[in-house]
Amino acid sequence: MNFLRQLDKASVKNNSLLCVGLDIDLSRIPPDFLKKEDPIFAFNKIIIDETRDVVCCYKPNIAFYEMCGIYGLQALIKTIEYIPEDIPVILDAKRGDVGHTAAAYAKSLFDVFKADAATVNPYMGYDSIKPFMEYREKGIFILCLTSNTSHRDFQENTEGKTPLYKQVAMHAKEWNIYGNCGLVAGATNPEELKEIRQIAEDMPLLIPGVGAQGGDLEHSVKYGITKDKNRAVINASRSIIYSDDPGGAAKKLRDEINSFRK
């Protein structure tokens, strides 16, 4: 089954647009876990067990696993294997390189780590993204307008007629011949998100920046969803996984998101 069908199915099954970001930082998890043989996996396992019925997907950011070296990457593989098959996994890696190198990255993310989808960086243009798109069963989320403050440096540059993030959205729409592309559009810019949804039509949007980053949930949902009130993947990481009750926090956020879908 391809990623988009997986996502739509999980979204219906759990009545959810919530994505939980598995961004594990060993310095922030409860000290008890550090005594375990495999603290990263032990922590993730609990998060997954408690949230698997209220999410439409999971999104580990590979940076937090790379930071722990070989051990971290082994824990990432184990984590992705543990995630129930009917919940797709977006591996947040923001890769991008010249064609033959991008093909090596695609092989890494999809064949080695077995992600169902990945995020990629558009700076180097079409030939740096094409090798990912050629995995037609996989989902590709192209960075468009990111949730960090400095996204303004280049993405919103208004010296030209069309800001860079809009150029990226329009190109992505055109490149999407296999129907497996989506865009990353931060919750911290709801007005721009509205424009991105118009350009993207029914492509999925991955929307980070609610929770710890303070993005606008109501408008992210209202402006991010398609006409069918779907395919806005709202990501929260720290506000869920470091909560005292991750399952409760995820359910509450899922329900809050749903209240804005109506």
Added chain:
Amino acid sequence: MNFLRQLDKASVKNNSLLCVGLDIDLSRIPPDFLKKEDPIFAFNKIIIDETRDVVCCYKPNIAFYEMCGIYGLQALIKTIEYIPEDIPVILDAKRGDVGHTAAAYAKSLFDVFKADAATVNPYMGYDSIKPFMEYREKGIFILCLTSNTSHRDFQENTEGKTPLYKQVAMHAKEWNIYGNCGLVAGATNPEELKEIRQIAEDMPLLIPGVGAQGGDLEHSVKYGITKDKNRAVINASRSIIYSDDPGGAAKKLRDEINSFRK
């Protein structure tokens, strides 16, 4: 010793601006190596032994190691450890993410893989690059104008008054408060390289795209060097490492580069 001094010293010692790209693809190395216990390291060891007296640095691209999973990343760590201490290592990773995630990537590249410098992607702006720059002893090469054909999609967009790659070069110059930044500028665009050198002043430029990608060597050297005829790091990967005589090919290219420095 900081990266830039390491680079300058190695460049003087070996009278070289040549960087050899250690982009190992198991499908392209001689079949004899595949029988060895650690084929990637065995292959890299020979390349390093044969070229260490004619290069100013090495540049493994992490994509080719990630593609081989945990084993590949172990071989990368071993390869970087094996490189003589007086030859700096640029880890080509093109990373970039929101601040706290970028900090995790910086930790990975500099503390886990022990690179002396790394390449980063500027799409997300200053706060995605700052955590790398804060490793003041390390070098940071920001993608500016890349050597692939599709760099035109966004980097050379001329709708605005200032193309994106020039905006990146100007911002990098301004961000470079610790003096540890450089830029990536492909050999496939010599005229633009000339402008980038003017903006960058004495910052180091990493110049990929000669050799297999067909960049213009003469003009890359002439336009890429500083007034002191230095700090243009000319990278060649496939044309050296898959040559029948990597040591001879590297020496020949080093000498050819030097003929254009005069």
